[in-house]
Amino acid sequence: QQQVKQSPQSLIVQKGGISIINCAYENTAFDYFPWYQQFPGKGPALLIAIRPDVSEKKEGRFTISFNKSAKQFSLHIMDSQPGDSATYFCAATSNTGNQFYFGTGTSLTVIP
Amino acid sequence: ETGVTQTPRHLVMGMTNKKSLKCEQHLGHNAMYWYKQSAKKPLELMFVYNFKEQTENNSVPSRFSPECPNSSHLFLHLHTLQPEDSALYLCASSQGVRSNQPQHFGDGTRLSIL
Numbered sequence: 001q002q003q004v005k006q007s008p009q010s011l012i013v014q015k016g017g018i019s020i021i022n023c024a025y026e027n028t029a030f031d032y033f034p035w036y037q038q039f040p041g042k043g044p045a046l047l048i049a050i051r052p053d054v055s056e057k058k059e060g061r062f063t064i065s066f067n068k069s070a071k072q073f074s075l076h077i078m079d080s081q082p083g084d085s086a087t088y089f090c091a092a093t094s095n096t097g098n099q100f101y102f103g104t105g106t107s108l109t110v111i112p
Numbered sequence: 113e114t115g116v117t118q119t120p121r122h123l124v125m126g127m128t129n130k131k132s133l134k135c136e137q138h139l140g141h142n143a144m145y146w147y148k149q150s151a152k153k154p155l156e157l158m159f160v161y162n163f164k165e166q167t168e169n170n171s172v173p174s175r176f177s178p179e180c181p182n183s184s185h186l187f188l189h190l191h192t193l194q195p196e197d198s199a200l201y202l203c204a205s206s207q208g209v210r211s212n213q214p215q216h217f218g219d220g221t222r223l224s225i226l
Contacts, residue, residue, distance in 0.1 A: 002154065009152075032211040043116070043202055043217030046156075048148035051212065089155065095114075098168040100145075102155040 003027060004092050013105025013110050019077040021106045023090035026071060029099070030092040035064065035075050038087045038105075048075070048090070080110045114140065116201050116218035124224045125193065133188040133221045135203030141216070143209045144186040146178060149220065151172040162209045164213060169212045190223075 004023045013019045023033075032051055038045035050057045050064040050073065057064045063076040077084055090103040116137045125131050129166040139145065160168035161180040175197075177189040186203055200222050204215040 003159070020180065030211075034214060036217075041219065043204075043219045045217065046214045049214065095211045098160050098209055099211075100157050104152060104154050 002104075003099075004090060004103035006090050006106060008106060010107040011106065011109070013108065015080065015110055015112050016081060017080050017110075019084070019108055019110070021075045021078045021088050021090070021108070022072065023074065023092075023103050024070075024099075025092045027072070027092070027099075029094045029096050030101075031095065032093045033064070033066065033073050034083045034091050034093070035062075036089045036091065036102075038089065044089055044112045057067075058084045071080070077108075080108075082110045082112055084108060085110050116203055116205055116216050118201075118221050119149045120221060121219065121225075123138045124226060125190070126226050127193055127195075129193075130189070130191040132190065133201055133203075133223075135186040135218055137182075137184055137186075137203075137205040137216070139205055139216060141182050141205040141207050143206045143213075144180060144183070145204040145206075145215060146176075146186065146188050147202040147217075148202065149202055155202070157189075161194055166226060167209065179193035193223075195225050 034049035035047045037047045038044040061078045066073045087105045113152045148156045158172045159178045179187040184207045200220040202220045203218045206213045
């Protein structure tokens with residue numbers, strides 16, 4: 001059973017547009033929700049993360065929106081740039097039993 | 113050198129070979145991880161080590177054998193692998209295993225089983 005469901009699988013956005021990637025989870029024991037960015041030939045790198053007691057977190061052009069009651073969270077990339085073209089993974093982790101689960105990834109392409 | 117370094121970057125092996133993947137972290141972290149990344153599938157956590165002690169083994173077949181001699185080094189010994197084991201194997205480290213301690217990943221070893 002997939003612990004974290006991510007959509008869409010791929011996304012094409014015009015330069016300057018907003019990219020939105022969504023994730024959903026079921027396990028209420030998750031208490032930390034990071035997003036990772038992965039470029040071809042590289043490992044994932046932490047982009048931004050949020051705890052469930054916060055509804056939104058913003059770092060530069062990247063914002064996480066968190067809906068605890070719906071068990072959903074999303075990544076918004078404002079003013080998307082071609083350099084943002086990468087694969088993005090959401091994740092959910094818990095202190096209980098070393099639980100670390102990732103989504104299937106979203107391949108983002110920002111066209112000039 | 114900084115960060116998490118994995119060697120080799122690419123590995124091609126037959127099903128009867130024995131090889132090892134190496135990971136080294138220069139971040140002073142205490143926890144290290146092995147993940148398997150296959151196309152269109154979530155990253156799969158394979159093993160977790162905290163202060164050199166294995167704390168998690170997610171039902172990984174015995175043909176994968178991890179070794180953590182110290183907090184800076186992690187190995188994945190491979191033997192009698194199957195074609196479905198072809199994937200990108202990622203190593204990561206973190207300060208500890210608490211959920212809010214971010215994991216830092218290496219660039220992976222691309223493994224191909226003939």
